[in-house]
Structure formats: structure tokens, C-alpha cells
Amino acid sequence: MTPAHNSTRHDRDGVARAALALLDEVGLADLSMRRIAARLDVQPSALYWHFASKQALLAELADRITAGIPRGDASVLDTARGIRDALFAYRDGAELVLSTYALRLGSSSAQTAVHDALVADGADSPHERAAAIMHFVLGHATLVQQRMHADSYGAVMADDEVGAEHDVTAGLDRVFDLGVTALTGVVSGATAPRRDRA
């Protein structure tokens, strides 16, 4: 209906923004270079002026998704929740980051945020714990996000399955909190003075 989209001539940022919006609509499996190009009213080959490869484009999308995590002095649990919610903010966001961040996770701002929160809590082995928490959050978020997508896609349950495991997603929230808390590993209420509302 609307003639709207057809200025043909984009920059790197515009391509990334269109790709991110399309990801949210169609999911990672259906996010093709040709679909992104069509969305921009451009030939597929045009995308290769802005990005060297599809992998490079996906890496940029992963960076944009994780750029939305809150910084500053939050608890370890709140920091982890912030990361999880950033991954949830886009369809298949967790899977995309998981499959893209193998080499850069350690130097990611997400992991350093967790690390800093651990140090503030006086946790031992903050480096290892930060890595473990990131592995857990990424695994958890990927599984939950896949299940969300599969559930919304139908997958009709038998009558005796409905409600059998009494609300699945609420249980998954408990799993997340329990996991992060256990991995934080602060034993007593001692060691570091928490700077609440300084």
C-alpha cells in the first residue's frame, strides 16, 4: 500500500538495522541475505559492499543485541537478568549470540559486568565464576527461547499433558534465579560492604 521504502542507497548502520528488525520478524533460520536485500529494495550483492559476509553481519547483530545490557553497580543476579533480557529482546537473540561469541565472550562487556558484580560481592574466583555464569545464561536463554518459539508454533498437547508440569515458564524463571545464585557462590553475608543507595 504505502510506497514508503525505496530510496535505494544505504550505509552500514541502515543495513544492520533492517537486518535486526527482520530477525525479530522471521527468526534466525529464515534470515537470509536475499531477504534482507529485498527488505531494502536492493540486490543481494549490494549487501557485500557493507559487510564482508553473512557471518560478519550476524556478528554485528550480536554486538547490537548485547549492547543493550545495563552497566553500573547492580547485584550479580540483576546483572545476569539484564543480560538475559537483552537476549530475549530479539527473536533468537540468545542463539545468535551463543553461536557468534565463542571467541569474544571473555572480552565481552556482558562478562566483565558479571565479573565486576562478583568482585563487589567478594566472591572468590570471579574470573571463572563470570565465565560459568555466562555459559549458564546463554545455555538457559537459548533453550527457553527455542521452547517459546516451538510452543507458539502449535505443538498440540494431549489432554493429560496440559498443565501436567504445572506452568513450565514460571518454573524456568526459578531455574534461572537458582542457577545464578548458586554460581555466584557467596557463602555468608560477610566480606564486602554492599554499597546500597550510597
Place this chain on the structure above:
Amino acid sequence: MTPAHNSTRHDRDGVARAALALLDEVGLADLSMRRIAARLDVQPSALYWHFASKQALLAELADRITAGIPRGDASVLDTARGIRDALFAYRDGAELVLSTYALRLGSSSAQTAVHDALVADGADSPHERAAAIMHFVLGHATLVQQRMHADSYGAVMADDEVGAEHDVTAGLDRVFDLGVTALTGVVSGATAPRRDRA
């Protein structure tokens, strides 16, 4: 050289075995129905007599990978290591299982094995902890396996990066043990009597 492979006429098991062997050689990204068919000296369409879709074939491969986990009365840590090693036994095994098991993880023999080991250790909330441990193991194994692949693929480091983080993979083993131990959450050495070598 060898004429060997050309009996043309296979069953479901033979197709799955060939696909699993090919996965180990080329990785998940290059595991196509057409490549599997070529390996079996068969047209791609022939595979659809044995499996309804590529997704169904991948699900079967995931089942075969996780079928290799040891059962019986091991500690939680040893059970988790067994699962991790089963995922490591095939190239991209962790990623394949992670992307396939969203809906069946809870009923998988892997998670029930962890659950049983937790109960034997007298851990509280064994259901939630078993889920958390599986999420952690799958996230961890996927990340580590990707890094292994990327590292072997070149990725030349600058001189000042070499050895900078003093052996990465050894550190990842420590992250795994710390993570599983923390998630097991047994506080004292009390509660359940460990049945060591009964």
C-alpha cells in the same frame, strides 16, 4: 580407489550412521541432505523415505549422541562430565543437541541421570538444579566446542596475545568443575550416606 561403497539400498539405521559419521567429518554447517545422499550413493530424495525431514534426521542424531551417556550411581560431577564428553564425542555435538532438545530436555535420560545423582547427594530442589546443570553443561559445551573448531581453523594471534590468558582450555575445565559443583549446592558433607563401592 576402492569400489567399496555402492550397494544402494539402505535402512533407517544405515542412513543415521552415515549422517553421524559425516557430521564428525564436516561439521553441522556443512551437513546437507545432498552430502549425506552422495555418501550413500543415492539421490537426495531417497533420504525422505527414511526420514520425514532434515530436522527429523538431526533429532535422531542428537538421540544417538546422548545415548552414549553412562548411567548408574556416579556423583553429580561425574555424571555431568559424562554428558559433556558424550557431546564432545562428535563434532558440533553440543550445538546439535542444544538446538534440538528444547522440548525434550526435561524428559531426557541425561537430565534424569543428573536428577538422580542430586537426590542421592541429598540436594534440595533437585528438579530445578538438574535443569540448571543441563543448561550450564549445554551452554558450556557449545561454547567450548565452537572455540576448539575456530582455534584449529587458524585465527592467527598477535604475539602479545599468545599465552596471555595462560592456556585457555585448561581454564575452561576449571570453569566446568566449578560450575557443576556450585550448581549441585550441597552445603555440608552431611545428609545422605554416599554408597561408595558398596
Place this chain on the structure above:
DNA sequence: ACCTGAACACCGTTCAAGT
């Protein structure tokens, strides 16, 4: 600086038809 057009070497899947 940014895009087109055409090509190359691939994909998963369906379906009538063969044996």
C-alpha cells in the same frame, strides 16, 4: 561511495514413476 546484473555452486523438499 554504493548499486545492478548475471552467473556459480549450492540448498531442502515433493512427487510421479520405476524395481
Place this chain on the structure above:
DNA sequence: ACCTGAACACCGTTCAAGT
């Protein structure tokens, strides 16, 4: 019971050429 042959609707990527 298991496979072929042909087709359909797609992929990512390269590269000369245009503006």
C-alpha cells in the same frame, strides 16, 4: 520396501560494470 529423475523455490558469494 526402497530408489530415480526431474522439478520448484530457494541459498551465499563473486565480479565486472554502471552511476
